[in-house]
Amino acid sequence: MSRVHNFSAGPAALPRAVRERLSEALKPTPDGQPSVAEISHRGPRFAAIADELVERLRHLMQVGDEHEVLLLQGGANLQFAWLPMNLAAGRVAAYTLTGHWGEKALAEARRVGQAVSVGSSEACSFTRLPALEALPPDCAYLHYTGNETIHGVQHPLPPACEVPLAADLSSEFLSRPYPYADLAFAYAGAQKNLGIAGLTVVLIRRDLLETIPDGLPKYLDYRSWVASDSMFNTPATLSWYVALEVLRWIDSVGGLGALEQRNARRARRLYQTIDASDFWSNPVDDDCRSVMNVPFFAADERLTMAAVEAAEAAGLLGLKGHRALGGLRASLYNAIDDDAVESLIDFLKDFERRRA
Numbered sequence: 411m412s413r414v415h416n417f418s419a420g421p422a423a424l425p426r427a428v429r430e431r432l433s434e435a436l437k438p439t440p441d442g443q444p445s446v447a448e449i450s451h452r453g454p455r456f457a458a459i460a461d462e463l464v465e466r467l468r469h470l471m472q473v474g475d476e477h478e479v480l481l482l483q484g485g486a487n488l489q490f491a492w493l494p495m496n497l498a499a500g501r502v503a504a505y506t507l508t509g510h511w512g513e514k515a516l517a518e519a520r521r522v523g524q525a526v527s528v529g530s531s532e533a534c535s536f537t538r539l540p541a542l543e544a545l546p547p548d549c550a551y552l553h554y555t556g557n558e559t560i561h562g563v564q565h566p567l568p569p570a571c572e573v574p575l576a577a578d579l580s581s582e583f584l585s586r587p588y589p590y591a592d593l594a595f596a597y598a599g600a601q602k603n604l605g606i607a608g609l610t611v612v613l614i615r616r617d618l619l620e621t622i623p624d625g626l627p628k629y630l631d632y633r634s635w636v637a638s639d640s641m642f643n644t645p646a647t648l649s650w651y652v653a654l655e656v657l658r659w660i661d662s663v664g665g666l667g668a669l670e671q672r673n674a675r676r677a678r679r680l681y682q683t684i685d686a687s688d689f690w691s692n693p694v695d696d697d698c699r700s701v702m703n704v705p706f707f708a709a710d711e712r713l714t715m716a717a718v719e720a721a722e723a724a725g726l727l728g729l730k731g732h733r734a735l736g737g738l739r740a741s742l743y744n745a746i747d748d749d750a751v752e753s754l755i756d757f758l759k760d761f762e763r764r765r766a
């Protein structure tokens with residue numbers, strides 16, 4: 411088989427340069443010191459990794475002293491509950507829903523306090539952005555999912571509103587310049603655009619720390635993580651190291667502006683192929699189609715699995731749609747080569763010719 415391309419939604423492909431650095435880093439150093447996965451998080455070698463990681467994150471997000479950047483574990487799923495426990499205690503949290511992950515975030519927020527939907531596009535199967543309804547009185551924040559990984563719906567910009575904004579940016583983190591500094595809170599798992607699973611980046615506006623109620627379990631109080639430089643317990647050291655290498659790689663390819671242009675160009679090419687086809691389709695409105703995750707469907711649903719299998723045989727992996735939606739899905743994260751997208755486009759045209 412010639413080259414394999416990995417379109418997995420996460421854990422996802424790493425940039426080749428990062429994969430190579432990682433395999434080197436897993437060996438003992440030339441002077442016999444342990445590999446990066448085997449050193450104390452309290453020692454000077456790891457401290458240098460941690461410092462550079464936070465500094466680069468701050469630089470790419472363009473955030474200053476008004477924000478804390480935390481490096482946590484538990485994935486976005488833990489943030490679904492952790493965020494409302496900390497920032498909506500005794501108040502109401504508002505959620506706008508554009509797909510599966512927003513629904514999950516709202517359901518979790520309801521388990522720990524009061525939370526309401528203030529706009530949902532469920533009635534049209536999450537194919538557009540909903541209009542925002544009136545926010546409840548005493549609203550703690552408005553939560554939105556920047557990019558719905560399964561339904562392929564992306565907010566071009568954060569919604570405009572009067573209350574603090576909280577964003578699940580898991581599947582679009584660092585894929586383009588973004589107004590991070592305007593957000594009160596944001597979170598993203600690393601396993602899509604920032605390396606490997608085990609690390610969750612949280613951005614929190616400092617003044618909000620004062621609103622956290624006392625008496626929470628210490629692990630679940632963001633202030634514990636601020637006070638300990640994100641080392642309240644043993645961090646996922648290897649995930650931090652890989653994230654640092656990814657950030658260095660982002661710099662080496664021209665930064666977020668360059669990635670934005672490249673990501674937009676090839677997503678456009680894929681959507682154009684799908685739209686021009688009588689066989690493949692994507693139901694999402696033009697103005698909110700995801701640049702990162704492109705779900706698409708065969709005209710004859712019975713051919714979905716045949717297409718996934720034929721794609722795998724052609725070296726195009728990870729194209730099976732999420733079980734919640736079916737169909738196929740191509741995740742076009744930062745690490746995906748242009749070649750991969752061109753190969754996918756050729757494959758889709760060929761499959762249509764042979765099977766339609």
Ligand SMILES: Cc1ncc(COP(=O)(O)O)c(C=O)c1O
Nearest residue numbers: 485486487511557559580581599
């Ligand atoms: C937008 C979004 N939110 C949340 C999650 C859940 O992430 P985790 O598995 O890190 O908890 C995902 C995972 O794919 C996601 O894409």
